[in-house]
Amino acid sequence: MEVKKEFKILGWIVAVFVFAYYMPIESMQFKEAIIAMFDLAKWYAREHVILCLLPAFFIAGVIAVFVSQGAVMKYFGAKAKKWVAYTVASVSGTILAVCSCTILPLFSSIHKRGAGLGPAIAFLYSGPAINILAIILTARILGFEMGVARVVGAVVFAIVIGSMMALIYRKEEKSRQDAQLNFPQLPEKRPMWQTAVHFFILVLILVFANWGKPDEGATGGAWYWIWSNKWLITSVLSLLLMVSLVYILKLKWLHVLLAALATTASALLFSSPLIPMVVGMAGLSIITLLDKRDPDNREWTPSSWEFAKQIMPLLALGVLIAGFLLGSAHDDTMLAGVIPNAWIASLVGGNSLFSNFFASVVGAFMYFATLTEVPILQGLLAAGMGKGPALALLLAGPSLSLPNMLVIRGILGTQKTIVYVTLVVVMATITGLVYGMLF
Numbered sequence: 001m002e003v004k005k006e007f008k009i010l011g012w013i014v015a016v017f018v019f020a021y022y023m024p025i026e027s028m029q030f031k032e033a034i035i036a037m038f039d040l041a042k043w044y045a046r047e048h049v050i051l052c053l054l055p056a057f058f059i060a061g062v063i064a065v066f067v068s069q070g071a072v073m074k075y076f077g078a079k080a081k082k083w084v085a086y087t088v089a090s091v092s093g094t095i096l097a098v099c100s101c102t103i104l105p106l107f108s109s110i111h112k113r114g115a116g117l118g119p120a121i122a123f124l125y126s127g128p129a130i131n132i133l134a135i136i137l138t139a140r141i142l143g144f145e146m147g148v149a150r151v152v153g154a155v156v157f158a159i160v161i162g163s164m165m166a167l168i169y170r171k172e173e174k175s176r177q178d179a180q181l182n183f184p185q186l187p188e189k190r191p192m193w194q195t196a197v198h199f200f201i202l203v204l205i206l207v208f209a210n211w212g213k214p215d216e217g218a219t220g221g222a223w224y225w226i227w228s229n230k231w232l233i234t235s236v237l238s239l240l241l242m243v244s245l246v247y248i249l250k251l252k253w254l255h256v257l258l259a260a261l262a263t264t265a266s267a268l269l270f271s272s273p274l275i276p277m278v279v280g281m282a283g284l285s286i287i288t289l290l291d292k293r294d295p296d297n298r299e300w301t302p303s304s305w306e307f308a309k310q311i312m313p314l315l316a317l318g319v320l321i322a323g324f325l326l327g328s329a330h331d332d333t334m335l336a337g338v339i340p341n342a343w344i345a346s347l348v349g350g351n352s353l354f355s356n357f358f359a360s361v362v363g364a365f366m367y368f369a370t371l372t373e374v375p376i377l378q379g380l381l382a383a384g385m386g387k388g389p390a391l392a393l394l395l396a397g398p399s400l401s402l403p404n405m406l407v408i409r410g411i412l413g414t415q416k417t418i419v420y421v422t423l424v425v426v427m428a429t430i431t432g433l434v435y436g437m438l439f
Helices: 002-021 028-065 069-076 082-090 103-112 117-129 132-142 144-168 170-181 192-209 221-228 230-247 253-269 274-289 295-326 341-347 353-365 373-382 387-396 402-412 414-438
Strands: 328-330 333-335
Touching (some): 028 103, 028 192, 028 328, 082 117, 082 144, 103 295, 132 144, 144 414, 192 230, 230 253, 353 387, 353 414, 387 414
């Protein structure tokens, strides 16, 4: 066993040496890929870690600590009716508005609390795929029929893929379900509606803090009004969070007030919304850790930290690899990776089986932040991409990414991750092919 371990270490050393020895640093394409790798990492850190991932970790902590195992199993476990479990899981993304990485701590928390593999996978796929903002943007920019196809495909995919995963691993799930059937019905610490209110306030803060900017020139409509006032809306929701902390979690009102004053002061002193968001989350962590009345309150921040430790390193590695291989495309930045964009555009034209399959695979490995897949696809369509491959990429891309796969592997294991990714790619390929024939 020790010899095998030493050979593995030697293999890694040799691989790193060979890469360093033959590193094509004189190649402009290689240099641009290196820049793209760090550009994507920098953009991700600025745009998504503080406003997306950190609030998501706190929300995952709520599920892990305040939502009882019995409550999770009531809707997602062995005792839940299948149609209820899959219906709730498959439409969950309409309220979350998250990307393939932000959904991970939420998926991990419900899976650890006893959710069945099928509903948990349906939730994992649905969260980013059926984002209501992305559906609206898809219909507006890429066409009404593409928007409808995306929402129908996302719901069907979530249910079918979740069901197939449960079927493939039915023996393993059977033993898990048998254990759940003997799980005692413990009394809830507080009414479920109170926990739900606290949970949805945090979800709404996540949604509105990340509300996307409408198209250039669009100065009317509800979407523009919400974007223009999103920090005012987030502030009002933060006041509701204060009320929830005092009246639902029973934290000391003076501690909550001091944390709120520190957050308000940082908002007045700094123009960037990232500073008050960090101060607010730091204040929330401190007042919950100092609470002496309820051990669940003290457990909230450590539980969120456990998710962060598990997920953040793999996400960072995945973002770097994705940027190096596939480039960095965001805002007005278009940097190519070692795989040229021209190759991708030329390979997804028409509506062949290969073009749909290739679009599904590329979409599965690329990282798409929430809403960014639409302008990227708009450019690819203009470059000659077929409508079928476009839908295939839409159905595979937002729910999967290389960073996402690395984390899922850490939660479910290699085999289940490969099966899940394969199901998404195959279904996206077939759906794109059929859509391309019809339109």
